[in-house]
Amino acid sequence: xxxxxxxxxxxxxxxxxxxxxxxDKQLKVLIPKLNFNGDFWAVPGGFVYQDEDIxxxxxxxxxxxxxxxxxxxxxxxxxxxxARNSQKFIDRLISLNPDMLGxxxxxxxxxxxxxxxxxxxxxYALVDINKVIPQKIDLDDSVEWYxxxxxxEMIIDHNEIVIKALETLRLNLDEKxxxxxxxxxxxxxxxxxxxxxxxxxxxxxxxxxxxMILDLDVLERLEKKFTGAANKAPYLYRFRK
Amino acid sequence: xxxxxxxxxxxxxxxxxxxxxxxDKQLKVLIPKLNFNGDFWAVPGGFVYQDEDIxxxxxxxxxxxxxxxxxxxxxxxxxxxxARNSQKFIDRLISLNPDMLGxxxxxxxxxxxxxxxxxxxxxYALVDINKVIPQKIDLDDSVEWYxxxxxxEMIIDHNEIVIKALETLRLNLDEKxxxxxxxxxxxxxxxxxxxxxxxxxxxxxxxxxxxMILDLDVLERLEKKFTGAANKAPYLYRFRK
Numbered sequence: 001x002x003x004x005x006x007x008x009x010x011x012x013x014x015x016x017x018x019x020x021x022x023x024d025k026q027l028k029v030l031i032p033k034l035n036f037n038g039d040f041w042a043v044p045g046g047f048v049y050q051d052e053d054i055x056x057x058x059x060x061x062x063x064x065x066x067x068x069x070x071x072x073x074x075x076x077x078x079x080x081x082x083a084r085n086s087q088k089f090i091d092r093l094i095s096l097n098p099d100m101l102g103x104x105x106x107x108x109x110x111x112x113x114x115x116x117x118x119x120x121x122x123x124y125a126l127v128d129i130n131k132v133i134p135q136k137i138d139l140d141d142s143v144e145w146y147x148x149x150x151x152x153e154m155i156i157d158h159n160e161i162v163i164k165a166l167e168t169l170r171l172n173l174d175e176k177x178x179x180x181x182x183x184x185x186x187x188x189x190x191x192x193x194x195x196x197x198x199x200x201x202x203x204x205x206x207x208x209x210x211x212m213i214l215d216l217d218v219l220e221r222l223e224k225k226f227t228g229a230a231n232k233a234p235y236l237y238r239f240r241k
Numbered sequence: 242x243x244x245x246x247x248x249x250x251x252x253x254x255x256x257x258x259x260x261x262x263x264x265d266k267q268l269k270v271l272i273p274k275l276n277f278n279g280d281f282w283a284v285p286g287g288f289v290y291q292d293e294d295i296x297x298x299x300x301x302x303x304x305x306x307x308x309x310x311x312x313x314x315x316x317x318x319x320x321x322x323x324a325r326n327s328q329k330f331i332d333r334l335i336s337l338n339p340d341m342l343g344x345x346x347x348x349x350x351x352x353x354x355x356x357x358x359x360x361x362x363x364x365y366a367l368v369d370i371n372k373v374i375p376q377k378i379d380l381d382d383s384v385e386w387y388x389x390x391x392x393x394e395m396i397i398d399h400n401e402i403v404i405k406a407l408e409t410l411r412l413n414l415d416e417k418x419x420x421x422x423x424x425x426x427x428x429x430x431x432x433x434x435x436x437x438x439x440x441x442x443x444x445x446x447x448x449x450x451x452x453m454i455l456d457l458d459v460l461e462r463l464e465k466k467f468t469g470a471a472n473k474a475p476y477l478y479r480f481r482k
Binding site: 010011013050051052053054055056075078081082117119121171175 | 251252253254289291292293294295296297316318319321322323358360362412416
């Protein structure tokens with residue numbers, strides 16, 4: 001809620017971003033907590049300037065919290081129920097933070113602007129978690145990675161937005177070969193399998209999985225990974241773009 | 242452009258629908274031609290009422306031109322470039338239809354409303370072409386099925402919208418088992434294959450194709466189709482929902 005010059009934005013349109021990272025057999029989502037009384041969490045979001053492409057707006061919003069550019073990013077769903085608005089959230093925010101009302105942040109016009117029905121374009125992003133240093137913006141108390149199985153309760157419909165993003169990620173995984181965006185530059189076949197098992201939340205048979213991935217014909221085999229035990233060392237692979 | 246009570250709609254947000262039908266080995270798109278001088282074609286579109294779900298708005302827009310409800314319908318992409326507006330189209334429309342300016346339709350406020358940048362949510366619909374009787378609304382000169390390989394040149398970015406819808410249809414075809422929405426109630430395996438060949442614009446090997454479709458385990462085999470030549474008669478199938 002950083003003082004949007006309201007006329008510079010498209011009205012009643014927002015962008016919400018689900019940023020996925022992967023680490024240690026856990027699929028994670030980057031979630032800021034707002035710097036107000038009341039424990040408010042929300043996925044990174046924002047509005048679209050009149051002279052800005054929506055994809056650029058999503059880039060900007062992602063960059064604010066991750067510090068990185070050139071992220072794999074994709075629209076996945078528009079959340080557009082008539083009843084979709086922030087009224088409850090804002091009312092609760094004000095009731096727990098009554099000093100806001102004396103603040104220029106929440107003047108009547110702004111309240112009305114924010115509390116209207118918003119259509120929100122959902123984007124999901126896939127990042128190499130090692131490359132992201134979570135960044136706070138003015139409004140944030142913290143910005144942290146949460147295991148997708150253990151998310152905080154977020155404002156408005158943001159928990160549903162994450163669930164829908166995960167469904168889409170699963171659907172797109174093979175078609176679009178995007179899982180490799182979640183891995184570091186080089187990886188073992190076992191690491192790929194663990195990633196898929198985490199995303200789908202189920203085990204795969206090792207031989208079949210390996211064949212399926214190699215059949216995609218998108219990996220380049222590199223030297224063996226140094227483990228100290230030469231004969232058991234697994235090969236490293238790299239995604240061939 | 243039927244006199245939108247502008248304050249009843251969400252500003253700068255539109256919906257555009259690509260309605261696919263299939264007939265005689267041709268994938269077709271239902272396209273209205275506007276009732277003005279100048280040969281203007283556009284996919285069926287409209288705006289979203291303040292108190293209307295976006296999916297409901299898409300239903301309404303589809304029903305206007307097809308006369309049917311309960312259509313398979315899916316959001317596929319949001320078109321949101323900053324430069325996306327109707328200015329060129331409207332200017333050309335007015336220049337070829339100067340009497341419009343004397344009309345209450347195009348008063349200055351309406352011009353400004355329509356000529357602004359719009360973010361458009363694209364939906365595609367799959368219909369059984371036999372069930373649709375194309376319907377004209379006030380603005381239409383005609384509403385006809387066009388072969389996707391022979392589309393008229395449409396306004397704004399509507400040709401791109403159709404191309405993107407086709408790409409998404411191809412991506413989703415297997416994952417979501419939606420092709421059967423384009424077929425009549427019962428069909429032969431050959432008809433399914435012809436449909437897939439048309440959508441992908443390439444041939445499939447008969448045995449592999451048949452195996453792939455049967456492996457989906459979504460078809461129910463019925464009696465043989467009556468052709469007069471009993472021993473060569475193909476089986477009929479039905480999609481099991």
